[in-house]
Amino acid sequence: MDDELLNALADLDEEKTIALVHQHLGEGDSPLKVVEICQLGVEIVGQRYCNGEYYLSDLIMSEEILREVMVILEPLITSEIPANGMTIILGTIEGDIHDLGKNIIHYMLKSSGFRVIDLGVDVSPEAFVRAVNETKAPILGISVLLSFCISAVKRVVDLLAEAGLRDQVKIIAGGYPVNEIVKDYTGVDYYTNDITNLFDICQKIKAETSFSDGNS
Numbered sequence: 001m002d003d004e005l006l007n008a009l010a011d012l013d014e015e016k017t018i019a020l021v022h023q024h025l026g027e028g029d030s031p032l033k034v035v036e037i038c039q040l041g042v043e044i045v046g047q048r049y050c051n052g053e054y055y056l057s058d059l060i061m062s063e064e065i066l067r068e069v070m071v072i073l074e075p076l077i078t079s080e081i082p083a084n085g086m087t088i089i090l091g092t093i094e095g096d097i098h099d100l101g102k103n104i105i106h107y108m109l110k111s112s113g114f115r116v117i118d119l120g121v122d123v124s125p126e127a128f129v130r131a132v133n134e135t136k137a138p139i140l141g142i143s144v145l146l147s148f149c150i151s152a153v154k155r156v157v158d159l160l161a162e163a164g165l166r167d168q169v170k171i172i173a174g175g176y177p178v179n180e181i182v183k184d185y186t187g188v189d190y191y192t193n194d195i196t197n198l199f200d201i202c203q204k205i206k207a208e209t210s211f212s213d214g215n216s
Helices: 004-010 014-026 031-050 056-076 099-110 125-135 147-162 180-186 193-206
Strands: 087-092 115-118 140-145 169-174 188-190
Touching: 004 014, 004 031, 004 056, 014 031, 014 056, 031 056, 031 099, 056 099, 056 188, 087 099, 087 125, 099 115, 099 140, 099 169, 099 193, 115 125, 125 140, 125 147, 140 147, 140 193, 147 180, 169 180, 180 188, 188 193
Parallel strands: 087 115, 087 140, 140 169, 169 188
Antiparallel strands: none
8 A cells, every 4th residue: 555655646646645645544554654655756756857757737736735645644743752952944945936855854854853944935045044043953954946046055055154154054955956066066065855865864963963952
């Protein structure tokens, strides 16, 4: 049944996806497991988009399906897990209104005890800098799906340096157009176009970083 749910989301079958989510939950699967299956489906959507099999409208459709899934799952992903004291800021960069991958990593991190501050989509570089300054968050995750928005990611890094905040935060750029060249151009610390890998990077920073969280 795991493959059924994965393929239903990847094939943009909204009705079947929602029915299978309820079926998984009814059979006792955890909300996090359902999120992880949906994550794999989303990755297939992204790959099909990159390969030219899907269009932008298909990405938007997958976002709408995921939102419906999260309406079901979010109340079940409780905050009973003690917060680990580490805050992460998430947002989709200015000029980009897509939040598919960002929403999934939000819920994965939240369910693992991170305090997630989600700035939403079309977030200006200045707003990212303000959030880092106000929260003292040690991790900043920037989502970018459209290649022409990459220069705005560099702007975030430059503004953080100008504000004297660059050394206080690890920056992760995530999205399908991001690669080693983009990492070098923007100056971010990490990059990934894989949601699971982004989660692993956050856990790695958590394990390695000695931090003072402004909200602890």
